[in-house]
Amino acid sequence: MEILVFDIGGTAIKYGLIGDDFEILESKEMPTADEGKAANAETVLKNLTKVMTEYKGRFDAIGISTAGQVDFEKGYIVYGTDNIPGFSDTDMRGIFEGEFGVPVAVDNDVNCAALGEAHFGAGKGFDYFLCLTYGTGVGGAIYLNRDIFRGAKSASGEFGHMITHAGGALCTCGRKGCYEAYASCRALTDRVSEHFGRYVSGREIFEPKNLEDPFIKQALGDWEDEIVNGLISLSYIFNPPLIVLGGGIMSENLLVNHIREKLISRVGVNYQCVKIEKACLKNKAGMLGAAYIARQRLESLK
Ligand SMILES: [Zn+2]
Structure with missing residues (x-):
């Protein structure tokens, strides 16, 4: 059971594949904005979709850690970060569950980092x-x-x-x-x-x-x-x-x-x-926390 995870920050998006025992199988990074342009929600969603398409068939769930305020129950971005205009009121779960047919979990970056630390780090x-x-x-x-x-x-x-x-x-x-x-x-x-x-x-x-x-x-x-x-x-x-x-x-x-x-x-x-x-866990905490919430959602839907 592999999980595709994203950790969306104001300047970079980290992403990777997490394995059965929460081992990081692959870890990559891309800029939040396209070269020479300011970041916006459209670009972020486009880039996430591109990665998901590239990895299609290799993951059973998607976990997303993002800056901003998130309705965890709905997987919905209530208030996005100022660094990504247009990100508020984005139904991340609706968009990606609809498109890729796997469970999607979304939470804010500090919650994800805390979950990462709780299970695999200082906590x-x-x-x-x-x-x-x-x-x-x-x-x-x-x-x-x-x-x-x-x-x-x-x-x-x-x-x-x-x-x-x-x-x-x-x-x-x-x-x-x-x-x-x-x-x-x-x-x-x-x-x-x-x-x-x-x-x-x-x-x-x-x-x-x-x-x-x-x-x-x-x-x-x-x-x-x-x-x-x-x-x-x-x-x-x-x-x-x-x-x-x-x-x-x-x-x-x-x-x-x-x-x-x-x-x-x-x-x-x-x-x-x-x-x-x-x-x-430094910059791995967000990705591991995102994998954890994705695994929780996957289990809850069984
Ligand atoms: Zn204040």
């Missing part, structure tokens, strides 16, 4: 944990009783839009003072870039010589505090045994160590058992 063996990803924004997923807790409209776990600074900085969602306006990787790179008058990436900030710079030291310390403040609130709500941190910037061990130390020293005794781990 293995845990019945529940939280997963947060730090990038342009802050994404979240709640893994509860060995499944994703999705809420009434599959929109739970949006930790990036918890209000941590009432009346504060404007967020991409239109409200003010959201966690992600302060704790995303972008919040850090924006502050540092503004100071130096040029774009400074997260990777550059963590270069050893830059870590000695007084401004960077201050900005980094403040940013870690922002991250930790959100995690303190979540610790008191969920009392989680594990928090998995994802996003490229979390490959920095120094950062993860600081977050762990700060969090544990600032929460009450009942919350100090929390393990802080970085996501370990």
Whole structure:
């Protein structure tokens, strides 16, 4: 039983074939947009169809992980990412089940990544944990009783839009003072870039010589505090045994160590058992999570 999976991001679409034991048999990548053009829903659907046609006969189900807000029950994209105009209100399941005659499951990228980590990565063996990803924004997923807790409209776990600074900085969602306006990787790179008058990436900030710079030291310390403040609130709500941190910037061990130390020293005794781990499947988590939901749908239809 092989599963064709896609992990749709703003700049690239990863895809591949996943085998019986969730082994990755093939893994490839294509740009989200056609060369020289901006991405849009039409192009994405066309490119997905092309890959599915190419692999026709070799898969029993399709799993799709995508940025944006997804109605998991219906396999429907409610609100697509700003990077892919026209992607909102797309009936992914309807389109592809109709065309290829196999079960199709769709979920958002952080839920898929959390499922990947739950079964094959940092969350293995845990019945529940939280997963947060730090990038342009802050994404979240709640893994509860060995499944994703999705809420009434599959929109739970949006930790990036918890209000941590009432009346504060404007967020991409239109409200003010959201966690992600302060704790995303972008919040850090924006502050540092503004100071130096040029774009400074997260990777550059963590270069050893830059870590000695007084401004960077201050900005980094403040940013870690922002991250930790959100995690303190979540610790008191969920009392989680594990928090998995994802996003490229979390490959920095120094950062993860600081977050762990700060969090544990600032929460009450009942919350100090929390393990802080970085996501370990890297860019494979989304594809494995997508394979997992596709397998679930396949089993449920038997
Ligand atoms: Zn917001």
